Amino acid sequence: xxxxxxxxxxxxxxxxxxxxxxYWRLLARLFDPEEQAGLESASLAVVEDIGLPPALLxxxxxxxxVVQRHPELAAEFxxxxxxxxxxxxxxxxxxxxxxxxxxKVLLNVFATGSGTVxxxxxxxxxxxxxxxxxxxxxxxxxxxxxxxxRGAGPGxxxxxxxxxxxxxxxxxxxxxxxxDLGTLVPAIGPELGALEADLVKRMHLREVLADPRLAAxxxxxxxxxxxxxxxxxxxxxxxxxxxxxxxxxFVDEVAEVLRTQVEKASxxxxxxxxxxxxxxxNLDLDRTIWKNLTNWDPEQERLYVDRLYYxxxxxxxxxxxxxxVVDQSxxxxxxxxxxxxxxxxxxxxxxxxxxxxxxxxxALDLTPWVSDPFETLLRTNLGGGTDGxxxxxxxxxxIAEPRNTVVVWISDFYEWRSEPLFESMAAIHRSGAKFIxxxxxxxxxxxxxxxxxxxxxxxxxxPVVSGHIRKLVHELKTFLA
Numbered sequence: 001x002x003x004x005x006x007x008x009x010x011x012x013x014x015x016x017x018x019x020x021x022x023y024w025r026l027l028a029r030l031f032d033p034e035e036q037a038g039l040e041s042a043s044l045a046v047v048e049d050i051g052l053p054p055a056l057l058x059x060x061x062x063x064x065x066v067v068q069r070h071p072e073l074a075a076e077f078x079x080x081x082x083x084x085x086x087x088x089x090x091x092x093x094x095x096x097x098x099x100x101x102x103x104k105v106l107l108n109v110f111a112t113g114s115g116t117v118x119x120x121x122x123x124x125x126x127x128x129x130x131x132x133x134x135x136x137x138x139x140x141x142x143x144x145x146x147x148x149x150r151g152a153g154p155g156x157x158x159x160x161x162x163x164x165x166x167x168x169x170x171x172x173x174x175x176x177x178x179x180d181l182g183t184l185v186p187a188i189g190p191e192l193g194a195l196e197a198d199l200v201k202r203m204h205l206r207e208v209l210a211d212p213r214l215a216a217x218x219x220x221x222x223x224x225x226x227x228x229x230x231x232x233x234x235x236x237x238x239x240x241x242x243x244x245x246x247x248x249x250f251v252d253e254v255a256e257v258l259r260t261q262v263e264k265a266s267x268x269x270x271x272x273x274x275x276x277x278x279x280x281x282n283l284d285l286d287r288t289i290w291k292n293l294t295n296w297d298p299e300q301e302r303l304y305v306d307r308l309y310y311x312x313x314x315x316x317x318x319x320x321x322x323x324x325v326v327d328q329s330x331x332x333x334x335x336x337x338x339x340x341x342x343x344x345x346x347x348x349x350x351x352x353x354x355x356x357x358x359x360x361x362x363a364l365d366l367t368p369w370v371s372d373p374f375e376t377l378l379r380t381n382l383g384g385g386t387d388g389x390x391x392x393x394x395x396x397x398x399i400a401e402p403r404n405t406v407v408v409w410i411s412d413f414y415e416w417r418s419e420p421l422f423e424s425m426a427a428i429h430r431s432g433a434k435f436i437x438x439x440x441x442x443x444x445x446x447x448x449x450x451x452x453x454x455x456x457x458x459x460x461x462x463p464v465v466s467g468h469i470r471k472l473v474h475e476l477k478t479f480l481a
Contacts, residue, residue, distance in 0.1 A: 015092035015093055015095065015096050016092060018046045018049075018050075018096045019092070019095055019096045019099045021039065021042045021043055021046055022043055022046060022047075022096070022099040022100055022103050023099055023103065024039060025039040025040065025042075025043045025057075025103065026103040026106060026107055029059065029107055029111060030106075030107065030110060030111055033111070033113065040057070043057055044057060046096065046100070047100055050093070050096055050097055050100065052073075052097065052100050052101075053066065053069065053070055055069065056100055056101070056103075056104045057104075059107060059108065059111060062108065062124045062127055062128055063077065063104060063105060063108060063127065063128050063131040064124075064127050064128075064131075066104070073101070076097075076101055077101060077105065077131055077134065077135055078134055078135070079134075079135065079137050080098065080101055080102060080105070080135035081102060081105075081135045081136050081137075082135075082136065082137040102135070105128065105131055105132045105135055106132070108125075108128040108131075109125070109128050109129050109132045109192070109195070110195070112125065112195055112198065112199060114202075115202070116202055116203070116204060117199050117200075117202040117203040118203065118208075118214075119203065119208045119214040119215070119217040119218055120217055121199070121203075122199050122200065122203055122218065122219075122224075123217050123218065123219050125195075125196070125199055126196070126219045126221060127219075129192055129195075129196065132192075133192075136188075141221075143188055143189040143192055193222065193223060196221060196223040196224075197223040197226070197227075199223075200223050200224050200227045201227070205227060205228075205231065206231070206234070206235065206239055209235065209238070209239035209240075209242045209243050210237075210238055210239040210242075212238065212242065215242040215245075215246075218246060220246045220247070220249050220250035220253070221250070222250075222337065224246065224250075225246070225247055225250050225337060228243045228246060228247055229247070229377060229380065231243075232378065244374075244378070247374060247377060247378070248374050250337075251337075251341060251373050251374050251377065254337065254338065254341050255341045255344070255345065255373065276310035276311055276312045277310065278308070278310055279310075282310040282311045283308065283309075283310055283311075284309045284310055284311045287309040288305060288307075288308055288309045289303065291307065291309060292304070292305045292306065292307065320351065320352050320353065320404050320405070320406065321352075321353045321354075321355070321398070321399075321400070321401070321404060321405045321406070322343070322346055322352055322353065322354045322355070322405075322406050322408070322476070323354075323355045323357070323395055323398050323399070323405065323406070323407045323408070324339055324342075324343045324354065324355070324356050324357070324408045324410070325357045325358075325359065325388075325391050325392075325395055325407065325408065325409045325410065325411075326339050326340070326356070326357070326358050326359075326410045326411075327358075327359065327360070327386055327388070327410060327411035327412065328358040328359060328360055328380050328381065329360050329385065329386050329412075335410050335438075336358065336377075336380060337377065339408075339410050340356065340366075340373045340376045340377055340380075341373040342472070342473070343356045343370050343373075343376075344370060344371055344372065344373040344376070346476065347370050347371045348371065354367075354370050355367045355370070355395075355398050356369075356370045356376065357391050357394050357395055358380055358391075359386075359387070359388065359390055359391035360381070360385055360386060360387070361385045361386070361387045361390070361416075362387075362390055363390040363391040363393065363394050364379065364380075365394055366379060366380075385416060386411070386412075386414060386415055386416065387415065387416050387417060388409075388411065388413075388415050388417075388421040389417050389420055389421050389424070392421060392424045392425075395407060396424070396428070399428065399431065399433055402428075402431040402432040402433040403432050403433070405433040405434070406433065406434040406435075406436065406476065407428055407433055407434070407435050407436070408436045408438060408472070408476070409425065409435070409436070409437050409438065410438040411437075411438075411439075412439065412448055412449055412450060413437070413439070413449055413450040413452075413453035413454075413464075414450045415450070415453075418450075418452060418453070422453065422456055425437070425460075426460055429460060429461075429462055435462050436462065436465060436472070436476075437453070437457050437462060437463075437464045437465065438464065438465045438466070438472055439454075439464045439465065439466035449464050449466060
């Protein structure tokens, strides 16, 4: 065998072997909760050799706990799994370190075990999932379709491992470009949501809610809110009060994000028939100078202004009616939550008359409570079949002036009576009203739509809006402008 004077190939082989040891241990622990003594001891030797804490190999230790003891690791977890630009040569030593950190995040998130789950365990998992999303370059909650940029670790409410200061998985993945959530590991968002939903189901939620100390450890998420909305009629006393507090907290956090998105869009075209207000703030200095250039005195080098010009700020605001119809079947819970909050935000805009209808096999007119999404959600009943014709019967009489009306219909469109419902929708479109069919209104853009409806909406010239909730906000603001 030929000797390598520099020793580089031998060192590269050593790093490759250590990296493989870490990933083989990850796979072994994901598929078998029992420790493999050989892999555990070898992984411990690798971690200690590269200067990382042994706590990275402890499945019971959250990422939060590791980062609180070793704050310098927070920056390494941030954007950890975002693809790096290709460069000449590989830093194999860095790959070993990366493998150790990636293994920690993946094992904590995907090895959820079995049996009953405590409030502290759920909070820890939510925190670890936030670190995974942050490692992928996203804000905590983005991939799970919850609150964009509002991740929270177990430290909220005094949960285990989160007391005091320290680093929590909030933020946006600092410095890394935000990835396209539709193409970055497309299946991971639904998988994370399913894992969280399973943990919530395994938790004795009623008992947890009845104990204020345990309830304080819960971090509201879409999966938890769905379970609370399904079970709200079986709660009372302290448990019901704690459930309402969690729903209110979640609604407020989502509303903060959606309100920002609504405010970013323009509102109405300038109305030049209204004289501008003659205030200094509206003074159009460039136009004033240009229009008075004929008054320039070259000898004194002065510009004499005989007229001031002001900017128009008044905008055209025609009264508009927004009718939101939401499928409240079990598969549409996140759309129900998001659209209820969105409707309340638009209800607060001037000269926008908002109506909200929820349906499964029966329809419920929630318009009296549309300004308060919390009260609206408490009046919904998730689950059941889907019959859009009952909602159409409530929606059609509300269309008094078609040209000033927009109807937003949010559903997966798996209907019992497809033909008559589609004919009614087409009639709304032909009447001159704006009809917007929406397949999913989640923060991550997940959802499915009945292909039969999708093709017919496309032929009608009203393609289904599917994807991020920002798409629906843009459609509505364009119509209401």
